[in-house]
Amino acid sequence: MKKNVDSSTLRICVMILIAGLFMLWLVIPFILTILWSLVDKSQPWAWPDALPPALSFGRWVEVWTTTALPQALRNSYQLAPAVAIITLLLALPASWAFGRMEFTGKAVVQNAVLLPLVVPGFVIALFFSSLLNFIGVASRYWGILIGHSIILMPYAVRILTISFAQIRQDTIDAARDMGASHFQRFSVAWLPTLQPGIFAAFIIVFTLSIEEFAISYIIGSPDFTTVPTILYSYLGYKFIRPNAAVISIMLVVPNVILMLIAEKLMIRNPVSSFAAKG
Numbered sequence: 001m002k003k004n005v006d007s008s009t010l011r012i013c014v015m016i017l018i019a020g021l022f023m024l025w026l027v028i029p030f031i032l033t034i035l036w037s038l039v040d041k042s043q044p045w046a047w048p049d050a051l052p053p054a055l056s057f058g059r060w061v062e063v064w065t066t067t068a069l070p071q072a073l074r075n076s077y078q079l080a081p082a083v084a085i086i087t088l089l090l091a092l093p094a095s096w097a098f099g100r101m102e103f104t105g106k107a108v109v110q111n112a113v114l115l116p117l118v119v120p121g122f123v124i125a126l127f128f129s130s131l132l133n134f135i136g137v138a139s140r141y142w143g144i145l146i147g148h149s150i151i152l153m154p155y156a157v158r159i160l161t162i163s164f165a166q167i168r169q170d171t172i173d174a175a176r177d178m179g180a181s182h183f184q185r186f187s188v189a190w191l192p193t194l195q196p197g198i199f200a201a202f203i204i205v206f207t208l209s210i211e212e213f214a215i216s217y218i219i220g221s222p223d224f225t226t227v228p229t230i231l232y233s234y235l236g237y238k239f240i241r242p243n244a245a246v247i248s249i250m251l252v253v254p255n256v257i258l259m260l261i262a263e264k265l266m267i268r269n270p271v272s273s274f275a276a277k278g
Contacts, residue, residue: 036245099164121214163197
């Protein structure tokens with residue numbers, strides 16, 4: 001009886017701890033961001049005020065009408081789906097090989113694919129900038145598209161590799177023995193397992209492309225602006241916190257929704273969840 005009481009108490013304490021950490025790391029910062037975005041320009045929020053002295057949507061109107069935010073949103077949401085599609089197409093062959101084949105040096109090659117994740121973003125951005133100038137690619141859109149596709153490919157490869165590895169060979173063999181065509185085998189044995197991973201990889205690459213700053217800034221600035229470049233301008237040399245809060249909400253909220261969708265998809269393919277961004 002005492003053990004059951006101790007176990008229940010421990011579970012309650014763990015749940016309280018998790019709830020406290022959730023509030024500390026997610027809920028409270030998000031509430032503060034909302035409050036900062038609503039600070040009235042005529043009455044700044046400063047110590048010792050616990051709450052803003054006045055609230056208004058003036059900052060939202062200012063950011064929307066006096067900056068390149070509308071164009072940056074269009075650029076970001078035009079770029080991200082193209083990056084996601086190209087990244088998936090490029091990642092599929094490597095993912096199939098890693099998930100379905102055994103060959104000498106497989107572990108080395110898999111680790112090599114992950115190298116863009118450990119190299120600082122600005123180092124990659126400067127390299128791509130020099131490379132694009134060398135090969136004569138003048139389009140900033142195509143430069144960012146190529147850069148995003150390469151640095152985000154490890155996420156897609158990792159998720160899709162596990163999806164390919166989960167395909168049951170006995171299901172493929174059974175479908176073949178029953179006279180199924182190549183398309184029927186794919187639709188019965190391959191697609192149900194691959195589909196959650198493909199959608200999850202698409203959403204994750206889409207989200208990370210919208211959030212990526214280094215390549216977008218080095219290659220795109222000043223002609224091709226994205227939402228992160230405007231955000232960092234307010235956090236950098238301008239440092240206007242309320243305006244930065246407005247852009248942060250516009251950047252974060254859609255991405256949180258997309259990541260929740262990706263999490264639902266990865267419930268059907270849970271092993272791939274470790275490759276996602278929290």
